[in-house]
Amino acid sequence: RTTELAWLTDSLTAAEQGHGRFCFILGESGVGKTRLIDEWTARLTRPVYLFRGRGHEFEAMIPYSPLAQALREGETAVPWEYFQPPPPWLGALQPLLPDLPARFSGYSLTSQHHVIEGLTNFLLTLSRQRPVILIVDNLHWADGPTWNFLGYLSQHGGNGRILTIAVARPEDIPPERQRLVRKMEREQWQIRRLLRLNRAETETLVRQLMSGEEVEPVFFRRIYEETEGNPFFIIETIRAVREAGGDWTESVPTDAAGHRPHFAIPLQVQAVIESRLDKLDEKSGAALGVAAAIGREFSFDLLQQVSQQPTEELLDALDEWLARGLVRETRDGYDFSHEKLSQVAYQRLSRARRQWVHLQIADYLARHSAAEPAQLAHHYYRSSQPDKALPWLAQAGERALRVRSYHEAREFGLQAIGLLGRFPAL
Numbered sequence: 001r002t003t004e005l006a007w008l009t010d011s012l013t014a015a016e017q018g019h020g021r022f023c024f025i026l027g028e029s030g031v032g033k034t035r036l037i038d039e040w041t042a043r044l045t046r047p048v049y050l051f052r053g054r055g056h057e058f059e060a061m062i063p064y065s066p067l068a069q070a071l072r073e074g075e076t077a078v079p080w081e082y083f084q085p086p087p088p089w090l091g092a093l094q095p096l097l098p099d100l101p102a103r104f105s106g107y108s109l110t111s112q113h114h115v116i117e118g119l120t121n122f123l124l125t126l127s128r129q130r131p132v133i134l135i136v137d138n139l140h141w142a143d144g145p146t147w148n149f150l151g152y153l154s155q156h157g158g159n160g161r162i163l164t165i166a167v168a169r170p171e172d173i174p175p176e177r178q179r180l181v182r183k184m185e186r187e188q189w190q191i192r193r194l195l196r197l198n199r200a201e202t203e204t205l206v207r208q209l210m211s212g213e214e215v216e217p218v219f220f221r222r223i224y225e226e227t228e229g230n231p232f233f234i235i236e237t238i239r240a241v242r243e244a245g246g247d248w249t250e251s252v253p254t255d256a257a258g259h260r261p262h263f264a265i266p267l268q269v270q271a272v273i274e275s276r277l278d279k280l281d282e283k284s285g286a287a288l289g290v291a292a293a294i295g296r297e298f299s300f301d302l303l304q305q306v307s308q309q310p311t312e313e314l315l316d317a318l319d320e321w322l323a324r325g326l327v328r329e330t331r332d333g334y335d336f337s338h339e340k341l342s343q344v345a346y347q348r349l350s351r352a353r354r355q356w357v358h359l360q361i362a363d364y365l366a367r368h369s370a371a372e373p374a375q376l377a378h379h380y381y382r383s384s385q386p387d388k389a390l391p392w393l394a395q396a397g398e399r400a401l402r403v404r405s406y407h408e409a410r411e412f413g414l415q416a417i418g419l420l421g422r423f424p425a426l
Contacts, residue, residue: 001036004192008040008165011190015163016046016131022154024184025167027194029340030232033167034137036194041135049132050074051123054167055141057339058295061396061412062374063145063405064115066136068096073331080104082129092118095403098370115403116149120156127161138339139168140177145405147177154188196229205231209238232338236272239325243279273344276324283309284317285348288326292336292346293357299333306360352384359383373399374412381415387423390416 004025011021027033041050053070075097083090086104091111094100096119101109111118123132136142136150150166157164166189173181185191197205203220227233277285287307291298294306304314318334321327326341327334336342349357362379365371373395380389397412 001032001039001194004036004194005040005043007190007192008036012046012048012131012133012163015161018159018161020158020160020162020188021164022150022184022189023163023165024181024189024191025165025194026170026191028171028196028230029169030230030338031194031196032231033169033194035231037135037137037165037167041133047130049077049126049130050135051133052135052137054137055139055143055146056296057141058378059143059372059375060141061143061400061408062372063143063400063403063408064096064149065372066138066142066146067119067149070134070136071096078126079129083125087121087125089113089118089121093122095399115145116152119149120153123153123162124157124160131161131163133163133165135165135167137167139166140170140172140174143405144407145403147180151180151184154184158188197231197234198229199224202227202229202234205234206238209235232340233272236276240272240275243276243324270344273341276326277345277348279324280317280320283313284320285345286353287314287317288321288345289349289353290357291327291334292342293349293354294361296339296342297330297333297335302361302364305364306357355382355384359385362388372396377412377415381419387419390419390423393419 008023011023015021025033025036037052041052044050051070051074053066053068053073055066059065071093080103084104086107086109089111090100090104091109092113092115094109094111095115113121123134126132134153136146139147139150150164153162153164170181170193181191199220202224206215206220206223223234223237227237277288280288287303287309290307291303294302300314300318304311307314309317318327321334322329325337327336329335336345346354358379362376362383365376365379373392377389377392377396380386380392383389393412393416397409397416400406400409400412
């Protein structure tokens, strides 16, 4: 991906010179979009303000969820004294940063400005000190207001030292957003589509993953044929082969009948992931399913509470997941290495188990944290007691209305109406 890495670096250089840049990276699942961003940000040596958030499948109706995450990730580096006294638009950020008033005690942060205006002014003001990088990953799962903000920023942030990078799977972008993507392409946004690896690139990646082990050429050919050059499929297939204890030269089927030795290179990534999760013992696999029900990101405390497993057993399981590359550590907890891993782990839970787990998650969040009403509504709605979602749907709808997220408010209302139809006594 040297061409794409250079493109991002050139875009940052242009942004540093006051020519705001807007980059949109599109590609199918597993093609390496997030990995590209990870590698590029890891190589950054220039002083910048970095804000990075992403959409989550379970949070697609929470207004500005990826942007709120991005601000939380980067707020510790923000020189808040630079905003003293607070400008009139700063209070508009409170829905994204609930702790903001604590940073400005003695000042009123009430604001008539829209969240979109406040956030745009915030980034533009910061960019006068040093360049700002805003990254929104998994934009296909983002709420409507987040999309609207990116469109607004591209119209009003072109003269700021801001590099905006959006990442999405085109096949999962909702139809109502496809028109906005086409508009972005016609206007400020530079769109780059990541393709699968060719045969030579696939061989290079496989050699890196195998750490210089001796391999017959037929193995590279079979890997390419089975994965069709999708990097995530390649990585998961090699991991599955390793965990199966396969021999690199003897484990490749070459006979005309298609018979395979003691392991098989699965034909689909679903089978690849299944084969890897099968290596976990029953308790570890069940706990991984609980983690997936929480969401792609999860904390140890919540996982322990819901899984109801002894601390030592759960720590051992977590160490195993990390060693196998199923999850990775984040600032606030843990995160699945890829959403496909999370999806398969969740699907392995029985329906009754899923409902029970969602109920435990919702009850815990209601007792122990200031969780988003939409998050609580989601878990209760999927639980064995969906009627408990009703008050949280009402709160989520009210909160969406306060930030003018009318589409999301309507969706919460429709869910509530559906519940009232199922439970007339409510």
